[in-house]
Amino acid sequence: MTPENASVARAYQRWSHVYDVAFGGVLQAGRRQAIREMQLQPGQRVLEVGVGTGLTLPLYSPAQTILGIDYSPPMLAQAQRRLARMGHPPHVRLMRADAAQLPFEDASFDVVYAPYVISVVPDPVKVGLELRRVCRPAGRVVLLSHFQNEPTPAWFERLLAPLAAPLGFKSDLLLSPLLASSGLRPLSIQAVNVPPIWKLVVCAPR
Numbered sequence: 001m002t003p004e005n006a007s008v009a010r011a012y013q014r015w016s017h018v019y020d021v022a023f024g025g026v027l028q029a030g031r032r033q034a035i036r037e038m039q040l041q042p043g044q045r046v047l048e049v050g051v052g053t054g055l056t057l058p059l060y061s062p063a064q065t066i067l068g069i070d071y072s073p074p075m076l077a078q079a080q081r082r083l084a085r086m087g088h089p090p091h092v093r094l095m096r097a098d099a100a101q102l103p104f105e106d107a108s109f110d111v112v113y114a115p116y117v118i119s120v121v122p123d124p125v126k127v128g129l130e131l132r133r134v135c136r137p138a139g140r141v142v143l144l145s146h147f148q149n150e151p152t153p154a155w156f157e158r159l160l161a162p163l164a165a166p167l168g169f170k171s172d173l174l175l176s177p178l179l180a181s182s183g184l185r186p187l188s189i190q191a192v193n194v195p196p197i198w199k200l201v202v203c204a205p206r
């Protein structure tokens with residue numbers, strides 16, 4: 001474990017019990033829009049990177065196979081509890097893995113989805129390259145995140161400030177350089193949530 005990953009893991013250990021209250025409802029519109037934009041087809045394989053407490057999991061159809069990975073055991077434990085409440089749907093599996101070193105073959109998934117993750121990892125480009133690597137050439141990489149250059153109301157910046165450092169959240173991540181360095185070609189970019197300062201970015205692996 002790198003020191004940076006260890007600090008992210010410590011942060012989410014503290015947050016796992018209150019994460020849904022703090023970030024469930026307020027960011028759910030973006031998760032719903034992401035599912036719509038994926039336009040998932042029956043039989044497709046989806047990798048959800050940084051699945052956290054599994055807030056997106058109830059939104060998938062049983063017609064797809066979903067694998068959720070996260071680095072934080074307490075966040076995964078919350079996701080596991082959610083799956084238990086959902087009756088252990090057989091189309092969803094969880095495992096612990098590092099987004100910067102995904103334990104999968106190249107081109108393993110039809111859709112690789114990273115909700116609210118790329119701005120909290122220590123090396124976003126390394127993770128972006130991994131997302132691209134494990135995505136099929138005709139597949140889609142879907143990023144949902146805050147990026148720099150979004151006009152953010154001052155009151156909201158103040159609200160986020162105490163949360164940013166503990167959660168490892170970087171507010172200065174630039175979208176275009178990240179996509180260029182990760183070999184991802186944007187197909188659509190839309191603002192989501194209220195206030196609409198998060199971006200939903202659907203990409204093709206170059």
Ligand SMILES: C[S@@+](CC[C@H](N)C(=O)[O-])C[C@H]1O[C@@H](n2cnc3c(N)ncnc32)[C@H](O)[C@@H]1O
Pocket residue numbers: 005008009012023031049050051052053054055056069070071072075097098099100114115116117120121
């Ligand atoms: C802001 S939360 C987002 C959780 C969830 N995707 C959501 O929609 O709310 C970021 C998640 O990314 C996970 N994470 C951070 N660094 C990671 C890494 N290197 N590999 C895998 N997961 C990581 C954290 O443990 C946490 O669960």
